[in-house]
Each structure stands twice: as structure tokens, then as C-alpha cells.
Amino acid sequence: xxxxxxxxxxxxxxxxxxxxxxxxxxxxxxxxxxxxxxxxxxxxxxxxxxxxxxxxxxxxxxxxxxxxxxxxxxxxxxxxxxxxxxxxxxxxxxxxxxxxxxxxxxxxxxxxxxxxxxxxxxxxxxxxxxxxxxxxxxxxxxxxxxxxxxxxxxxxxxxxxxxxxx
Amino acid sequence: xxxxxxxxxxxxxxxxxxxxxxxxxxxxxxxxxxxxxxxxxxxxxxxxxxxxxxxxxxxxxxxxxxxxxxxxxxxxxxxxxxxxxxxxxxxxxxxxxxxxxxxxxxxxxxxxxxxxxxxxxxxxxxxxxxxxxxxxxxxxxxxxxxxxxxxxxxxxxxxxxxxxxxxxxxxxxxxxxxxxxxxxxxxxxxxxxxxxxxxxxxxxxxxxxxxxxxxxxxxxxxxxxxxxxxxxxxxxxxxxxxxxxxxxxxxxxxxxxxxxxxxxxxxxxxxxxxxxxxxxxxxxxxxxxxxxxxxxxxxxxxxxxxxxxxxxxxxxxxxxxxxxxxxxxxxxxxxxxxxxxxxxxxxxxxxxxxxxxxxxxxxxxxxxxxxxxxxxxxxxxxxxxxxxxxxxxxxxxxxxxxxxxxxxxxxxxxxxxxxxxxxxxxxxxxxxxxxxxxxxxxxxxxxxxxxxxxxxxxxxxxxxxxxxxxxxxxxxxxxxxxxxxxxxxxxxxxxxxxxxxxxxxxxxxxxxxxxxxxxxxxxxxxxxxxxxxxxxxxxxxxxxxxxxxxxxxxxxxxxxxxxxxxxxxxxxxxxxxxxxxxxxxxxxxxxxxxxxxxxxxxxxxxxxxxxxxxxxxxxxxxxxxxxxxxxxxxxxxxxxxxxxxxxxxxxxxxxxxxxxxxxxxxxxxxxxxxxxxxxxxxxxxxxxxxxxxxxxxxxxxxxxxxxxxxxxxxxxxxxxxxxxxxxxxxxxxxxxxxxxxxxxxxxxxxxxxxxxxxxxxxxxxxxxxxxxxxxxxxxxxxx
Numbered sequence: 001x002x003x004x005x006x007x008x009x010x011x012x013x014x015x016x017x018x019x020x021x022x023x024x025x026x027x028x029x030x031x032x033x034x035x036x037x038x039x040x041x042x043x044x045x046x047x048x049x050x051x052x053x054x055x056x057x058x059x060x061x062x063x064x065x066x067x068x069x070x071x072x073x074x075x076x077x078x079x080x081x082x083x084x085x086x087x088x089x090x091x092x093x094x095x096x097x098x099x100x101x102x103x104x105x106x107x108x109x110x111x112x113x114x115x116x117x118x119x120x121x122x123x124x125x126x127x128x129x130x131x132x133x134x135x136x137x138x139x140x141x142x143x144x145x146x147x148x149x150x151x152x153x154x155x156x157x158x159x160x161x162x163x164x165x166x
Numbered sequence: 167x168x169x170x171x172x173x174x175x176x177x178x179x180x181x182x183x184x185x186x187x188x189x190x191x192x193x194x195x196x197x198x199x200x201x202x203x204x205x206x207x208x209x210x211x212x213x214x215x216x217x218x219x220x221x222x223x224x225x226x227x228x229x230x231x232x233x234x235x236x237x238x239x240x241x242x243x244x245x246x247x248x249x250x251x252x253x254x255x256x257x258x259x260x261x262x263x264x265x266x267x268x269x270x271x272x273x274x275x276x277x278x279x280x281x282x283x284x285x286x287x288x289x290x291x292x293x294x295x296x297x298x299x300x301x302x303x304x305x306x307x308x309x310x311x312x313x314x315x316x317x318x319x320x321x322x323x324x325x326x327x328x329x330x331x332x333x334x335x336x337x338x339x340x341x342x343x344x345x346x347x348x349x350x351x352x353x354x355x356x357x358x359x360x361x362x363x364x365x366x367x368x369x370x371x372x373x374x375x376x377x378x379x380x381x382x383x384x385x386x387x388x389x390x391x392x393x394x395x396x397x398x399x400x401x402x403x404x405x406x407x408x409x410x411x412x413x414x415x416x417x418x419x420x421x422x423x424x425x426x427x428x429x430x431x432x433x434x435x436x437x438x439x440x441x442x443x444x445x446x447x448x449x450x451x452x453x454x455x456x457x458x459x460x461x462x463x464x465x466x467x468x469x470x471x472x473x474x475x476x477x478x479x480x481x482x483x484x485x486x487x488x489x490x491x492x493x494x495x496x497x498x499x500x501x502x503x504x505x506x507x508x509x510x511x512x513x514x515x516x517x518x519x520x521x522x523x524x525x526x527x528x529x530x531x532x533x534x535x536x537x538x539x540x541x542x543x544x545x546x547x548x549x550x551x552x553x554x555x556x557x558x559x560x561x562x563x564x565x566x567x568x569x570x571x572x573x574x575x576x577x578x579x580x581x582x583x584x585x586x587x588x589x590x591x592x593x594x595x596x597x598x599x600x601x602x603x604x605x606x607x608x609x610x611x612x613x614x615x616x617x618x619x620x621x622x623x624x625x626x627x628x629x630x631x632x633x634x635x636x637x638x639x640x641x642x643x644x645x646x647x648x649x650x651x652x653x654x655x656x657x658x659x660x661x662x663x664x665x666x667x668x669x670x671x672x673x674x675x676x677x678x679x680x681x682x683x684x685x686x687x688x689x690x691x692x693x694x695x696x697x698x699x700x701x702x703x704x705x706x707x708x709x710x711x712x713x714x715x716x717x718x719x720x721x722x723x724x725x726x727x728x729x730x731x732x733x734x735x736x737x738x739x740x741x742x743x744x745x746x747x748x749x750x751x752x753x754x755x756x757x758x759x760x761x762x763x764x765x766x767x768x769x770x771x772x773x774x775x776x777x778x779x780x781x782x783x784x785x786x787x788x789x790x791x792x793x794x795x796x797x798x799x800x801x802x803x804x805x806x807x808x809x810x811x812x813x814x815x816x817x818x819x820x821x822x823x824x825x826x827x828x829x830x831x832x833x834x835x836x837x838x839x840x841x842x843x844x845x846x847x848x849x850x851x852x853x854x855x856x857x858x859x860x861x862x863x864x865x866x867x868x869x870x871x872x873x874x875x876x877x878x879x880x881x882x883x884x885x886x887x888x889x890x891x892x893x894x895x896x897x898x899x900x901x902x903x904x905x906x907x908x909x910x911x912x913x914x915x916x917x918x919x920x921x922x923x924x925x926x927x928x929x930x931x932x933x934x935x936x937x938x939x940x941x942x943x944x945x946x947x948x949x
Contacts, residue, residue: 004806004875006798041814043801044785046821052797054814062814065801129823143817 011064013071018079026079040083046131090145096158124165136166177277179284180205196236200224204288206281208274210256221272230272248289249303250282259286345662359442366435367494371501373428378639380421386632388414443490450482453672462678463743477671484664492657499647506640517620521641524612532649535601542594549587556583609645678745686765691754692719692850692881698749701735709735711904722882724892727901733885737853741770771849775856777840781825784813787839791847807842808872834865841872854884889926
């Protein structure tokens with residue numbers, strides 16, 4: 001049995017480029033060869049969203065994992081970022097206007113970096129997840145995700161509202 | 167009678183030195199010139215009547231006494247062995263004569279069985295009976311014996327009091343004082359806080375006792391002179407009025423000050439003692455948790471998870487409540503009672519005596535009612551338990567109830583139990599409805615007496631109105647603390663047993679420990695030598711018997727055998743979850759016991775049948791054995807374990823939470839995560855315990871591929887029910903009843919036509935007659 005080494009699956013970002021195809025798809029250019037890419041997802045979407053990014057071909061087979069997006073050239077980086085933003089959409093909560101609990105469902109009324117939003121969260125203990133010291137990820141009843149990067153930087157009224165839920 | 171307080175009956179083997187002077191005298195008489203080596207008391211005569219009997223082991227003879235008279239005398243030289251037969255409710259100690267004849271030496275009830283087992287051993291030791299003979303006798307006896315008790319009774323090693331579990335604290339032997347002392351010692355780091363809390367309790371009591379005295383001053387010195395003067399029809403001078411006003415204001419201000427000080431001291435006291443209680447709780451929990459992590463697996467075999475949880479959560483809470491509430495309550499109550507008595511007696515001992523006259527009656531009544539309450543509430547609890555058991559039972563058996571159309575019967579039976587519970591509760595309500603009112607009435611009799619006699623004294627000018635009021639207020643403050651103090655012994659006992667149970671766990675020694683010269687090992691090659699290893703859990707039957715096996719570095723060994731043949735035990739010994747009872751296991755020539763446990767375990771990877779994932783992310787779970795691993799290495803391990811694909815299809819990929827608060831993975835997925843964990847740890851030695859038995863065929867192929875990759879280049883011991891899993895093994899070891907009965911390659915064993923060949927046949931036939939899937943389910947079910 002052959003062992004698996006990291007070289008087998010890691011794609012060094014300096015060695016590749018990406019471009020958009022005419023139909024809006026993504027094409028990976030490696031060693032002068034072109035390969036179309038179907039799905040781009042991060043292996044650690046919460047803790048390292050821009051590292052170890054998995055590229056799959058049209059059949060869903062993994063082509064490899066891009067070691068670090070920031071080492072790509074500007075155009076390729078732009079493409080990967082757009083794709084990642086779509087494959088893992090998680091607006092950032094900038095302010096909390098209101099939080100109201102009714103029968104175990106909490107109604108969040110917030111300002112995000114993508115605009116105002118109202119959503120419902122059931123089972124707060126499970127769906128408000130703490131990552132690191134001051135970062136939180138919230139999943140609503142429909143599976144949408146929202147992020148609080150650093151709750152200390154939120155307006156103090158918002159912090160007060162959030163306190164019992166974080 | 168299994169347990170007695172007067173020490174008249176004895177349930178253990180006693181030596182001559184243990185006997186009382188009177189017994190020595192009477193027994194020496196029957197023993198003649200021979201020394202008495204051991205005495206065991208029986209409580210049963212051969213006829214089956216209860217009575218006193220004894221078996222004495224002398225220098226040259228065994229002597230059975232019945233009611234103090236000699237019943238049998240057997241010379242040791244005629245004997246070959248001794249053994250016990252156990253029946254329901256009683257047992258017999260047999261002596262086997264040299265000619266094979268069996269002599270029933272003595273009959274005894276179950277309460278003495280243990281002592282006679284010990285005596286039989288001692289007799290065998292004296293006779294120098296061979297181990298084979300003992301084993302043969304034991305087997306004979308086992309055949310003749312009745313069914314074994316399914317649950318052993320645990321007894322306090324000190325006094326023989328029956329305990330519910332091995333880890334229980336004996337309520338009789340728990341020395342409240344000792345445990346409390348130990349608890350105090352736990353608090354020594356927080357002595358400043360404890361002292362402060364104590365001081366505040368004192369202050370609080372003082373401030374609490376002050377108001378009636380101030381009110382007495384107020385009445386006698388501020389109000390009365392003026393009101394007396396007014397009712398007397400006399401004029402009140404402006405000066406006098408102003409003076410009394412000032413006095414009134416002064417006392418009111420003082421009262422205000424006392425009230426404030428009382429509240430502040432109460433606040434400080436509650437905070438200090440509450441914090442102290444919380445700290446003790448925190449310390450105890452953390453001590454306990456350390457102990458739990460230190461203890462070997464054998465402890466967890468003996469104790470149920472629920473009970474350990476109770477030690478950790480309930481018992482520590484009991485102790486905390488004692489520190490932060492009961493202790494200060496006791497203190498404050500005691501000070502209050504003493505303080506009031508002192509004040510009252512100092513002023514007027516006669517009136518004090520009248521005021522406190524109902525005390526003994528109140529005490530007696532409280533005691534009487536609390537005994538009654540206890541039995542009433544016990545009845546309520548029991549009826550309630552009946553009721554809930556009945557609900558639980560019928561709901562889970564609803565399918566059966568419906569299929570036999572027995573709904574009406576169940577309703578009737580439920581109503582009956584419901585009514586019983588209602589009756590018990592009604593009794594409780596009635597009792598309670600009598601208690602407090604009668605108590606109040608009693609104490610108010612005292613108040614009446616004080617009004618009558620004290621009032622008379624006021625009329626006679628012996629006592630002032632102010633003092634009369636003070637007496638009445640003190641009386642009202644007196645009886646509650648008195649009643650609470652009555653429960654003191656119980657509160658102490660409850661907290662002491664709670665604390666004792668915690669200390670018991672903390673004092674449990676670990677069976678498997680590092681000795682001082684234990685060495686670290688690095689760069690393990692993976693040579694495992696199992697030399698003459700025998701093993702028994704809890705001194706029962708041997709699970710492994712004299713196993714010798716050498717495993718070369720990099721070799722893959724497959725362990726085969728039926729359930730209970732000792733496969734899992736053997737790998738547990740290799741991982742040193744237990745130490746062998748006899749023999750030794752060496753890794754690269756070093757006895758495992760001479761190796762630091764951490765060093766040993768860091769060289770062993772295990773993949774078990776039921777992979778356990780901790781609450782955390784997938785990444786955390788893979789990196790469990792190597793927390794410093796990089797993200798790329800984790801992916802590498804997951805790829806090697808064929809887990810990467812399914813992980814990338816989870817919404818949060820490697821950041822996905824699993825366990826209680828996260829997504830639940832399938833058995834095969836969990837198994838692959840646990841393989842990735844082992845891959846990442848990269849140990850030279852690998853143990854696979856039924857790693858593929860809980861998954862379906864398709865998944866098995868994926869896991870098998872991952873496993874083959876993992877096994878490569880490591881010393882591996884694999885256990886599998888499904889023999890096909892072991893196709894890559896270099897050598898197969900067939901275990902049966904704790905012994906190695908065959909070993910060799912698959913082909914060799916098939917050719918030999920032994921147990922392995924039979925097992926293969928059975929599985930092959932199954933595969934033919936049953937669809938593959940159901941065969942998997944059959945063979946996968948191990949317990």
C-alpha cells in the first residue's frame with residue numbers, strides 16, 4: 001500500500017493560474033495545461049477560509065487543494081474569492097437592532113455587511129457557535145449562516161442584547 | 167443475622183488472638199493440647215435449625231462444634247482437600263478424605279459463606295493441597311452448587327454493614343468528625359475567607375439580637391415617661407418633651423444604624439461563605455476529575471457511569487451546600503439561641519425560665535413529628551415510584567397492551583396506584599397541617615404566660631413595659647433556631663457521607679501506575695513479546711491462561727476466536743489498560759510495567775469497534791492524538807483514511823462540529839475519522855478491535871482499503887469476527903477459552919482442519935444461505 005503524501009494533493013498557488021471561461025465557469029491552468037473546475041470549497045471554511053481550498057472537476061473528483069489563496073496572482077485570487085463567497089455565503093453582522101425570544105425561537109433583527117436582515121434561530125445553544133475567543137457563527141432555521149467577527153467591536157447596545165445568547 | 171452491633175456474632179475467620187478471654191478458655195478446653203489456628207462461627211446446624219456452631223482448625227485436627235459440644239473431629243492427616251458448595255440461602259464446607267470420601271464438616275447460612283470460603287483456602291494451604299486438586303474440587307463443587315447470586319453484596323470492610331455499591335461510604339463507620347476535619351483541610355487555602363465569613367456571622371447575630379434591647383430603651387426611657395405623665399393628667403414640660411424627643415430620635419437613629427449594619431454584615435457573610443462554598447465545589451470537582459483521569463480502566467469496569475457522575479455532580483453539591491448554607495445556619499442559630507438565653511436570664515431569670523418553659527416540649531414535639539414525617543414521606547416516595555414505574559412500563563409496552571386489548575385493565579391498575587399515591591399524600595398533608603399549628607399554639611402558651619406573669623410584674627412595678635416587650639420579641643426569635651438545630655445531626659450526617667463518598671473516590675488507588683524508575687521509550691521498533699501471561703478481572707476465572715506469543719516488528723497478527731475467548735482482553739493488556747495477573751508483556755525487550763505509561767500509549771494506535779468522537783470539530787477529532795498537527799497533515803490523514811471525500815461534502819468541511827451539538831455521522835464515517843486519527847498519530851504499534859464489524863458491505867470495502875494503508879509497516883494486532891478482514895494478516899492466532907489453540911497462516915490453518923477451519927466453514931455457509939447483508943449483521947453483533 002502506498003502512503004499518501006501532502007505533495008500528491010497540494011497545489012502550490014504560485015505554480016497555477018485560474019481564468020474564467022466564456023460560460024462563466026472556472027479554468028485551472030497548470031503546467032500549461034487547462035482543466036475546468038466545477039466546485040471550489042474551503043477545507044476549513046471557518047478557521048482558514050482562504051487556505052487549503054479544494055478544487056473539483058466537473059465530475060466532482062478532487063483535482064487538489066490550493067495551499068493558499070493569497071499566493072495566487074491578483075486575477076486568479078479574485079476568481080477564487082468570488083467562488084468561495086458563493087460556496088460559503090456568510091454575511092457579517094455589524095449591528096444588532098433587536099433580539100426577541102418567543103417560544104424558544106429567537107428573532108434577530110440585524111445590520112450585516114450585505115444589508116439589513118431579519119432571521120429566526122431555534123435552539124440557540126446548538127446554532128450559535130463560538131469560534132475562538134470573540135467570534136461567533138450563527139445558523140438560522142433555514143440553514144443561512146451569519147458571522148460576528150468580534151463581538152467586542154459591536155456597538156455597546158448590540159453587545160447588551162447579545163450577551164444572554166453568546 | 168449478617169450484621170450485629172454488639173460484636174457477639176462474627177462473620178469472618180478469626181485467629182486465636184482475636185478471641186475473647188471467655189471464648190479462649192472454653193475453646194482451649196475442647197482443643198486440648200493443640201493450638202487453635204482459626205475459628206469460624208456458623209449460625210446453622212446440620213439439621214437446618216438456626217443455632218451456634220463452629221469449625222476450628224487445630225494443629226492436627228479439624229473440630230466441628232454444635233451448640234458448644236463436639237460434633238465431629240477429623241484428623242488432618244486423613245484429608246486431601248477442602249471445598250465449599252454454595253446453595254441458595256446456605257452452604258456446606260466439605261472435606262475430602264484421602265480415600266475420596268466426602269465429609270460434610272459444617273453447614274452455614276449465606277451470611278457466613280465468605281468466611282468459610284476463606285477457611286477452606288486456609289485448610290488447603292495447611293494440607294498443601296495441589297493446585298490441580300483445588301481446581302478439580304472447585305469444579306466438582308460448582309457442579310453440585312446451586313445458581314450463583316447474580317449480585318454480590320458489598321460490605322463495609324470495617325464493620326460489615328451492607329453497602330449498596332463497592333464505592334459507597336459506610337454510614338456507620340463514617341466518622342463525621344474525621345470527614346469534617348478533612349473538609350476543613352480542603353478549605354485551608356481559603357482560610358482568610360472562611361475566617362471573614364465566620365466573623366461576619368458573629369456580627370450578624372449580634373446586630374440581629376440588638377433591636378429588642380433598643381426598643382426596650384425606647385419604650386422605657388423615651389415614650390413611657392411622657393405618656394405616664396400625660397395619662398397621669400400632669401403637664402409635660404417643654405424641656406422634658408424636647409429631651410425625650412432627642413432621646414427618641416437617638417434610639418431610632420441607633421436602630422436604623424443596627425438595621426443597616428445587620429444588612430451589610432448579612433451581605434458580606436452570604437458573599438464570603440457563598441464564595442467559599444463555590445471554591446470548595448470547584449476544588450473538589452477538579453480534584454475528583456484528576457482522580458478519574460488517573461484511575462485505570464478496571465475502575466470503570468466496576469463503577470457505572472451514572473454513579474461516577476453522581477459523585478462528581480450531586481455529592482460535591484451536597485458538600486458545597488453544607489459549606490455555604492448549613493454551616494453558617496448552624497452557627498447563626500447557635501449564637502442566636504445562646505445570645506437570647508444569656509440576655510433573658512441576665513435580666514430576670516424567673517421570667518426567662520417562664521418564657522423558655524415550652525422549649526423542651528417544642529423539642530420533643532419536633533423530634534416526634536420529624537420521625538413521623540420521615541416515614542410518611544418515605545411512603546409517598548415509594549408510591550410515587552410505583553406510579554411512575556407503572557406509567558413507564560405500559561407506555562413502552564403499549565404495543566403489547568393494544569395487541570391483547572388490555573387497555574381497561576391497565577387503566578384500572580393505574581387508577582389503583584394513583585389512588586394509593588393520593589392517599590399517601592393526603593396523610594402527609596394531614597400530618598403537616600397538625601404540626602406547625604400545634605407548635606405555634608405551644609409557643610404562644612409561653613407567650614401567654616409571659617404576658618400574664620410578666621404583665622403582673624409590670625403592674626407590681628417589678629418589671630418595666632419595655633422589658634416585657636423585649637421578652638416577647640426574643641421569644642418569637644427563639645424557637646425557629648431551636649427547631650432547626652434539632653436537625654443538626656442529620657445535616658452533618660448527610661454532608662459527611664457525601665464528602666466521604668468523594669474522598670473514597672479520591673483515595674482509590676490506580677491498579678496500573680508508573681513506578682518511579684519507569685523509563686521513557688523512543689523510536690520503538692515494535693517487537694512485542696507476550697510471555698506466560700495469565701489474566702483475571704476481579705480474581706474470578708482466568709480469562710487468559712498462560713499465553714506466550716512473539717510478534718515481530720511490522721508483523722500483522724490476526725486474533726480469531728469466539729466471543730469471550732479473551733481476544734479483547736489480550737489487546738487491552740498490550741495497551742496496558744490492565745496489568746497481567748501472571749507473566750509479562752515486553753515491548754522491544756522492556757517490560758511494559760517499566761515503561762512510562764504516556765510513552766507507551768503514544769506508541770500505540772487503536773481503532774475500536776465503536777469509534778468514539780468527542781464533541782468538537784472533525785479537525786479536533788482527527789488531531790486528538792497530535793494536537794499540533796497542521797491543517798494539511800490533517801487532510802493528508804483523512805485522505806489516507808478515505809474520509810476526505812465525505813468530509814468535504816459536509817457544509818463546514820473540516821470545521822464541522824460533531825457530537826452532541828453538531829451533525830451526527832454514520833458508523834462508517836465515524837470509523838474513518840477514527841482511522842484518520844490513528845494515521846495522524848503514526849504509531850509503530852496498531853491495535854484494531856473489530857474495526858469493520860459495525861458497517862455495511864460497501865463501506866467495509868472503503869474502510870478495509872484505508873485500514874490496509876494504515877497497517878502497512880506497523881506491528882499490528884487485529885481482532886475480527888469476519889475472517890475475510892484478516893486476509894492480509896501474516897499470522898493468525900486462534901484463541902479458545904483464554905488459550906492459544908492454533909496458529910499459522912490462513913492456508914496452514916485450513917489444512918490443519920481445526921477450529922479456524924470450522925469457523926471459516928460456518929461463515930462461508932452463512933454467506934451462501936443468507937444475503938450478504940444479513941450475514942454482516944449477524945456476525946457484526948458481538949455482545
